[in-house]
Every structure is written in C-alpha cells, then in structure tokens.
Amino acid sequence: MSTTGDYTSVRAAIASLLKQPEYDDGSAGPVLVRLAWHSAGTYDASTDTGGSNGAGMRYEAEGGDPANAGLQHARVFLEPVKASHPWITYSDLWTLAGVEAVKQMGGPEIPWWPGRTDYVDDSKLPPRGRLPDGALGGDHLRHIFYRMGFNDQEIVALSGAHNLGRCHADRSGFDGAWVNNPTRFSNTYFKLMLEREWREKVLDNGVRQYVYYDEDAEEELMMLPTDLALTTDKAFRPWVELYAKDKERFFGDFSRVFSKLMELGIRRGEKGEVVNTDNVRGGYVS
Ligand code: CCH
Known part of the structure; x- marks a missing residue:
C-alpha cells in the first residue's frame, strides 16, 4: 500500500x-x-x-x-x-x-x-x-471552448491532442486515426492537416468525415469536420501553421493550456x- x-x-x-x-x-x-x-x-x-x-x-x-x-x-x-x-x-x-x-x-x-x-x-x-460535436464547424468550437474560458489560440493548441489515439465507429461513429503513429505525441496532426488532400467520405453508418490514403503506411488517415475547420477559419489557421512549423512552441502551449x-x-x-x-x-x- x-x-x-x-x-x-x-x-x-x-x-x-x-x-x-x-x-x-x-x-x-x-x-x-x-x-x-x-x-x-x-x-x-x-x-x-x-x-x-x-x-x-x-x-x-x-x-x-x-x-x-x-x-x-x-x-x-x-x-x-x-x-x-x-x-x-x-x-x-x-x-x-x-x-x-x-x-x-x-x-x-x-x-x-x-x-x-x-x-x-x-x-x-x-x-x-x-x-464538442465533431460533425460541426468553427462556430461550434468557439461556442464550446469560449464557455470554458479559452481563446482561439488555446482551442487550436488543445486540438493538437488529436495526434493521439483514434476514432471508433462503435463509440463516436467516426472511424480511424489522425496520424500514422498515434501513441507518440507530436505536431504531425497539424502538418498533415495542411499538407494533405483531404476528401470527404460518408461511412456506412452515414457519418461524414475526411480521409486521406497514406501510401507509405498503406493506411487511411482521417480528420473530423471540426479538425479541418481549424484550417479554413481565418483566426484559427495561423496557429495551425505555427504549430505545424514549430514543435517546441506547440509543446509549450499545449502544456500550459x-x-x-x-x-x-x-x-x-x-x-x-x-x-x-x-x-x-x-x-x-x-
Ligand atoms: Fe477529441 N475526439 N475532440 N480531443 N480526442 C476523439 C478522440 C480523442 C473531438 C472529438 C473527438 C479534444 C477535442 C475534440 C482526444 C483528445 C482531445 C473522438 C473519437 C472524437 C469524435 C472518439 C472515439 O470514437 O473513440 C472534438 C469535436 C473536439 C473539439 O475540439 C481535446 C481538446 C482533447 C484533449 C486535449 C483523444 C486523446 C482522443 C483519442 C481517444 C482514443 O480512445 O484513442
């Protein structure tokens, strides 16, 4: 004991x-x-x-x-x-x-x-x-995270946790991992978000998500609609770009937030x- x-x-x-x-x-x-x-x-x-x-x-x-x-x-x-x-x-x-x-x-x-x-x-x-509901967009993210007292930068930093783990069809309805190595914390999620061509896919259960087939890993990676909202929203995007480039900065901000x-x-x-x-x-x- x-x-x-x-x-x-x-x-x-x-x-x-x-x-x-x-x-x-x-x-x-x-x-x-x-x-x-x-x-x-x-x-x-x-x-x-x-x-x-x-x-x-x-x-x-x-x-x-x-x-x-x-x-x-x-x-x-x-x-x-x-x-x-x-x-x-x-x-x-x-x-x-x-x-x-x-x-x-x-x-x-x-x-x-x-x-x-x-x-x-x-x-x-x-x-x-x-x-939050992953099927929604940037306004929803603000509604949820402003309620807790976070700002736009903090929303993006927190979202970087999607470097880890995966979606399970029997839990959320979404399916798959965001990155190839989902048990290693990194800023890959932000890089992939910007660098890959994401296409919409409707799963058999009717859920819409975004996917990209990674040839090297022979694996299909995914993004939620809320994840990609970080790249299309003018206020979120600069933080995605910064964290994709600067891993140390992401780690520091993630730790604080x-x-x-x-x-x-x-x-x-x-x-x-x-x-x-x-x-x-x-x-x-x-
Ligand atoms: Fe998340 N997340 N998350 N998320 N999340 C899911 C899985 C993980 C949203 C939706 C989902 C944060 C923010 C958001 C993790 C950490 C964080 C899944 C799949 C959905 C859907 C669940 C399943 O099927 O098992 C949405 C929307 C938002 C909006 O911002 C934040 C913030 C954090 C932490 C800081 C982690 C880790 C996972 C992986 C879990 C696992 O079981 O592998």
Missing part, C-alpha cells in the same frame, strides 16, 4: 499500465488523455459548474452521455491504480493519468496539482451537450490547496 500523498508512486503506476498489447494501438495512453479532457471539458465559466472536480463520470448521468462512450475503458484501466493508492480521489487520478500519459508518449511535462474531491451533488450534474483545462473550476488557496470542494454545485467552501 502506498503512502498518502505519494503522487510519484501514482505516476509510476499509471506509466506501467500504459502498455496494453491487446488494446487499440497497444497503448492505454490516448483514451486516458480523453478521459482527463472529458472530465474537465464540461466546465461552464458563467455558472461555475462542471469541470474535473467531483469525477461525475462515475455516475450514469454523466458517464452515460453518448459523448463519453468508450471512456469506461479508461476508467477500468485505472482501477488497479486506485486499488493500490486508495487515498487518491478519482478526480485527481483521472487528471493525473492524462498528464502522465502525455509525458510517457513523448509529450511535454504538464504542471498538475492535486486536491480535487469526489463530492458530487447528483441534482446539479452538468447537463449533457457541453462537449492542458494544465489550465485540468484546473477549470478549481480554486486554490495560498498553499495550493483546493478551497472549493463542491464545484459541481457552483458553491464555494472555504
């Missing part, structure tokens, strides 16, 4: 479960990053509700949101870590897992602080529909302690 507060031990346990030869591309990393993001991405700045505090996805109201389909795999991967570190809250574990997975997959170090609680007021769970995402709705006192323990209700407990 580990010592309370030993986050180094939690990180090591997360790192050691990433390799999953039977799962997807052989790594639990991408789905852990998505779990962290969806746990936090329900935040609404105007009502101060949602966010990673509370780990509401453990319950049907949030966990059963079709937008969260497939994330049970991520939660199951993390159960042994919770069992060997029972003192950590789920909300800290899920956010730390995303941060550690990015690092282990070759991405930047992301500042992370503990202290989230698992307190949930069932009657005040964030409503469904707060997470992912850290900000994990902190949405969490207020800290002078020593970094969390002072609002029931953010789900929008309350402020000191």
